[in-house]
Amino acid sequence: MPYRPQSTLLLQLVDEGKLDLDAPLPALLPQPLPAYDRQPWDFSDLAHDERWRRLTPRILLTHSSGFANFRWLEPDRKLRFHFDPGERYAYSGEGFYILQLVVERGLRLDTGREMQRRVFDRFGMRNTSMQWRADFADNLADGYTLDGKMEPHDERSRPSAAGSMDTTIEDQARLWAGIVRGDGLSAAARAMLVRAWLPIGSAAQFPTLTAPRASWPQSLAAGLGVVSFRDRSGPAWFKGGHNDSTGNMVLCLERGQRCVVMLANDVRAERIYPELARRVLGETDMPWRWEYGWYQP
Numbered sequence: 001m002p003y004r005p006q007s008t009l010l011l012q013l014v015d016e017g018k019l020d021l022d023a024p025l026p027a028l029l030p031q032p033l034p035a036y037d038r039q040p041w042d043f044s045d046l047a048h049d050e051r052w053r054r055l056t057p058r059i060l061l062t063h064s065s066g067f068a069n070f071r072w073l074e075p076d077r078k079l080r081f082h083f084d085p086g087e088r089y090a091y092s093g094e095g096f097y098i099l100q101l102v103v104e105r106g107l108r109l110d111t112g113r114e115m116q117r118r119v120f121d122r123f124g125m126r127n128t129s130m131q132w133r134a135d136f137a138d139n140l141a142d143g144y145t146l147d148g149k150m151e152p153h154d155e156r157s158r159p160s161a162a163g164s165m166d167t168t169i170e171d172q173a174r175l176w177a178g179i180v181r182g183d184g185l186s187a188a189a190r191a192m193l194v195r196a197w198l199p200i201g202s203a204a205q206f207p208t209l210t211a212p213r214a215s216w217p218q219s220l221a222a223g224l225g226v227v228s229f230r231d232r233s234g235p236a237w238f239k240g241g242h243n244d245s246t247g248n249m250v251l252c253l254e255r256g257q258r259c260v261v262m263l264a265n266d267v268r269a270e271r272i273y274p275e276l277a278r279r280v281l282g283e284t285d286m287p288w289r290w291e292y293g294w295y296q297p
Contacts, residue, residue: 005165006115007193007225007226008118008184009115010057012118012184021056021061021224023057024055024056025053025102029106030105030106031105032052033098034047040097041097045080046079049080055095057102061095061224061225062089062223062224064085064088064090064222065094065095067080067081069091069094088198088201089201089222092208093163094162100160112130120171123171123175123183125171125174125175127167127171128167128175130160132155140166141265143243143246143266143267144266144267145244146268148268151244168263172248172250172263176252176259180259194223195224200290201215202290205290216229216287218230218231220287223237229285231285232284233253233256235255237252238286240291242267244267245266245267246265247269247273249277251286260277260281262276274288274292
């Protein structure tokens with residue numbers, strides 16, 4: 001779940017006056033976004049849609065860009081807007097590629113090195129990196145899909161903000177303990193992280209663009225890289241991470257700074273996450289049905 005650590009990096013840059021979350025992309029990049037036309041930064045599909053100019057870091061962090069989750073999910077595998085930026089929530093990893101572009105081309109910073117220095121080293125995460133390290137080989141875990149098929153672990157040679165982090169459960173516990181304490185962030189930035197910036201009105205997180213509308217009594221809303229909600233204990237937030245062979249989740253209650261972190265190399269483990277969270281944190285108002293479409297209370 002690398003999106004959340006990247007949010008910490010970006011908020012540190014905000015604290016340092018190096019990044020404005022509400023600045024439009026033309027003010028943040030040395031070239032127009034569609035001018036980046038080579039992998040891994042190919043946004044040439046947007047050349048004939050000026051709405052890219054309205055994208056801001058806050059819009060991208062709140063998953064309201066208007067993009068599909070990933071362009072390769074489109075029938076023609078091309079990137080396009082499905083609604084105006086900022087209009088509503090629709091989870092998209094594409095937005096985090098653009099944020100990485102802003103960091104690397106706009107601010108001239110190396111994502112992997114900055115994440116290591118500012119986040120992983122700060123929290124003592126010795127077994128975490130945004131790209132594969134040879135010393136990980138003795139401790140890797142291959143994944144397992146819904147049908148029990150083994151999926152070999154992919155060794156990412158280049159940092160990707162949308163999904164290249166290798167880590168351990170111990171390191172993730174260190175990370176989220178630091179985040180819930182607000183380590184490395186100003187009080188204002190820590191508050192910005194979990195503030196309800198954009199109400200969420202979909203019945204489920206997936207499918208991202210076609211889920212029916214719904215009203216959530218928990219006041220479900222997008223924070224900056226996390227999803228916030230109103231729990232019976234007070235403010236709360238969560239962040240999930242998922243692909244065909246892994247399932248990860250962190251759920252935090254602000255009262256008492258209590259969190260549960262769950263990582264699995266088998267996507268079927270998500271079926272027990274709601275009960276595990278209940279046993280650790282007690283009864284909560286976590287909107288499991290929104291996160292997991294199969295969930296039945």
